[in-house]
Amino acid sequence: MKRDPIYGMMAEFDSAQALLDAARSTHQAGYQKIDAYSPFPIEGLAEEIGFHHNRVPLVVLIGGIIGGLTGYLMQYWMAAVDYPINVGGKPLHSWPAFIVITFEMTILFSVLSAVFGMLALNGLPMPYHPVFNVPRFAMASKDRFFLIVFSSDPKYNPAGTRSFLEGLAPRSISEVPS
Amino acid sequence: MNEQYKSTIEERAPVIEPGHTFGTVTEKISAIVLTRPASNGWFAGFGIAFLLTMMMLYAIGYLFLKGIGIWGSTIPIGWGFAIVNFVWWIGIGHAGTLISAILLLLRQSWRNSINRFAEAMTLFAVACAGIYPAIHVGRPWLAYWLFPYPNTMRVWPQFRSPLMWDVFAVSTYATTSALFWFIGLIPDLGTLRDRATHPAARLIYGALAMGWRGSARHWARYETAYLLLAGLATPLVLSVHTVVSFDFAIGIVPGWHTTIFPPYFVAGAIYSGFAMVLMLAIPIRKIYGLEDFITERHLQNSAKVMLATGLIVAYGYGIEAFMGWYSGDRYDAFTIWNRLHGPYAVAYYCLLACNIFVPQVLWIRKLRTSPVALFCISFVVLVGMWLERFIIVVVSLSRDFLTSSWGMYYPTRWDWMTYIGTIGMFLALMFLFLRLLPSISIFEMRTLLPEAEVKE
Numbered sequence: 167m168k169r170d171p172i173y174g175m176m177a178e179f180d181s182a183q184a185l186l187d188a189a190r191s192t193h194q195a196g197y198q199k200i201d202a203y204s205p206f207p208i209e210g211l212a213e214e215i216g217f218h219h220n221r222v223p224l225v226v227l228i229g230g231i232i233g234g235l236t237g238y239l240m241q242y243w244m245a246a247v248d249y250p251i252n253v254g255g256k257p258l259h260s261w262p263a264f265i266v267i268t269f270e271m272t273i274l275f276s277v278l279s280a281v282f283g284m285l286a287l288n289g290l291p292m293p294y295h296p297v298f299n300v301p302r303f304a305m306a307s308k309d310r311f312f313l314i315v316f317s318s319d320p321k322y323n324p325a326g327t328r329s330f331l332e333g334l335a336p337r338s339i340s341e342v343p344s
Numbered sequence: 345m346n347e348q349y350k351s352t353i354e355e356r357a358p359v360i361e362p363g364h365t366f367g368t369v370t371e372k373i374s375a376i377v378l379t380r381p382a383s384n385g386w387f388a389g390f391g392i393a394f395l396l397t398m399m400m401l402y403a404i405g406y407l408f409l410k411g412i413g414i415w416g417s418t419i420p421i422g423w424g425f426a427i428v429n430f431v432w433w434i435g436i437g438h439a440g441t442l443i444s445a446i447l448l449l450l451r452q453s454w455r456n457s458i459n460r461f462a463e464a465m466t467l468f469a470v471a472c473a474g475i476y477p478a479i480h481v482g483r484p485w486l487a488y489w490l491f492p493y494p495n496t497m498r499v500w501p502q503f504r505s506p507l508m509w510d511v512f513a514v515s516t517y518a519t520t521s522a523l524f525w526f527i528g529l530i531p532d533l534g535t536l537r538d539r540a541t542h543p544a545a546r547l548i549y550g551a552l553a554m555g556w557r558g559s560a561r562h563w564a565r566y567e568t569a570y571l572l573l574a575g576l577a578t579p580l581v582l583s584v585h586t587v588v589s590f591d592f593a594i595g596i597v598p599g600w601h602t603t604i605f606p607p608y609f610v611a612g613a614i615y616s617g618f619a620m621v622l623m624l625a626i627p628i629r630k631i632y633g634l635e636d637f638i639t640e641r642h643l644q645n646s647a648k649v650m651l652a653t654g655l656i657v658a659y660g661y662g663i664e665a666f667m668g669w670y671s672g673d674r675y676d677a678f679t680i681w682n683r684l685h686g687p688y689a690v691a692y693y694c695l696l697a698c699n700i701f702v703p704q705v706l707w708i709r710k711l712r713t714s715p716v717a718l719f720c721i722s723f724v725v726l727v728g729m730w731l732e733r734f735i736i737v738v739v740s741l742s743r744d745f746l747t748s749s750w751g752m753y754y755p756t757r758w759d760w761m762t763y764i765g766t767i768g769m770f771l772a773l774m775f776l777f778l779r780l781l782p783s784i785s786i787f788e789m790r791t792l793l794p795e796a797e798v799k800e
Contacts (some may be wrong), residue, residue: 183798189560202560205366205535206790210800212564222568244492244500253504266509266587273580274516277573281523284569288562291554298557304538306558307531309366 173296173344177336185311225283233275396768426480433473439617440466599740608660616729698728
């Protein structure tokens with residue numbers, strides 16, 4: 167498949183409030199495939215661009231359950247099945263002694279799934295991304311706020327989208343080559 | 345909210361001095377890494393710390409050659425400096441996690457300017473702590489036997505032992521601290537990538553930032569993950585020192601076998617950790633001109649945490665003494681008598697002075713806000729907390745049930761070289777961190793500015 171030479175149309179804003187308002191207007195105008203970039207997390211911005219299904223908590227829950235089961239079953243199998251050894255007459259399946267490691271393994275697996283799950287869902291690491299083709303985008307990690315309408319959006323057309331974005335009073339508008 | 349309460353809040357020093365914008369915050373913090381030349385003072389400090397690290401490696405190298413006979417630890421005191429220092433370092437690390445995780449959950453936004461270097465402190469302190477158990481096992485090249493892995497001997501570790509619990513607790517803690525710290529760094533690494541001019545710096549920061557671009561979807565997942573990590577790190581940090589205290593409390597040695605140990609170890613850990621945070625923050629804010637970000641408020645709050653945890657520790661000592669009398673157990677009673685009148689009594693009186701009496705001056709507001717006074721008090725607390733671990737480990741083992749198994753512990757020069765060497769390694773890593781990574785979280789500082797607020 168031939169790649170679209172244009173990735174989208176990007177507008178630059180001065181403040182977090184301006185970006186939030188612009189994102190809301192753009193979404194309400196019927197644009198579906200949009201994204202917003204900011205130098206820090208802005209409350210409510212993800213909802214404005216139509217992001218509702220955050221699956222990180224589910225990934226962490228599954229990781230934690232697997233970790234807890236792994237921790238407990240590992241100890242049970244090693245201490246009571248594969249290498250049963252009588253220590254001071256204690257039962258082989260001495261479950262209270264296994265709780266600490268079960269807890270630590272639950273935490274360990276949850277942490278690993280939170281970190282790697284978040285990175286995977288975000289598609290990171292990503293060595294190349296078209297938005298960095300816009301020189302002004304370097305300011306997105308400092309004090310500027312950007313909104314993009316992707317060219318894959320059904321409503322996207324170069325002239326119409328540009329004039330729509332101009333109506334939101336941005337600082338600048340640039341076409342993003344992919 | 346009543347009027348009086350409102351006015352006290354307004355009188356408090358701000359978390360961030362007025363007049364800053366997203367740009368100036370970014371500029372000021374990233375300049376320390378990107379543009380500011382390394383001073384002679386930095387080179388001198390790093391040089392000394394590096395030499396001490398080399399001394400530690402020499403001491404450990406000689407240890408590997410000769411065996412742990414070069415140390416002062418011998419029967420009856422098989423746990424000498426190695427375990428004293430292990431517990432001391434792990435404890436120091438705890439304040440970093442407290443600041444980054446627990447204070448995040450409690451929505452204490454003042455933490456945003458000290459969490460990054462406090463987390464770095466945690467990581468380096470855990471690295472120092474991790475050295476000791478590995479070199480203390482006698483045959484350090486077999487230290488991996490601690491982990492359950494399929495082996496040709498067809499044996500598995502003994503999971504009923506608190507020492508095994510410790511292996512899991514400390515390795516989980518080290519992993520979590522490192523990941524939590526790195527995740528917090530990703531957006532700031534993106535900032536450094538975009539601002540660096542040297543191609544090598546751009547490449548390295550760019551690779552570490554992994555293509556972070558600040559997308560709203562990414563931030564949403566990022567914040568959820570960060571919050572969950574904080575929620576997971578909170579019980580973890582409490583469990584780690586609890587498990588460390590189990591190393592003692594599960595044993596039957598008089599002075600160890602007590603239920604007060606877990607809470608009192610955790611409080612002591614946070615106590616010494618905040619002392620270390622202050623000892624690092626006070627010079628750093630002065631030298632790098634970060635008084636706008638690490639304000640009087642941070643110093644005061646840290647001092648208050650120290651005061652509170654110090655009182656919990658004092659309560660722990662009180663209960664130990666009370667139980668020595670109330671339990672009616674002659675060995676427990678003797679343990680307390682021995683602390684007060686035995687051969688190590690001087691250490692116990694120094695401990696009481698350092699951990700209980702001197703820190704009470706923190707009730708005075710003037711001293712809580714004076715950097716010099718806080719620096720000195722923090723040093724005293726760190727000495728006191730080291731003495732506490734020395735007394736728990738050495739004094740208890742030196743006088744157990746039978747007079748025939750009594751003994752004394754004399755640390756050798758190799759013990760001291762290893763201990764001072766780990767302090768050097770800790771400082772060397774800290775010096776490198778200050779120059780290579782943003783020591784204050786830039787993106788979290790941005791969220792503290794008034795312009796970051798949005799209305800729905």
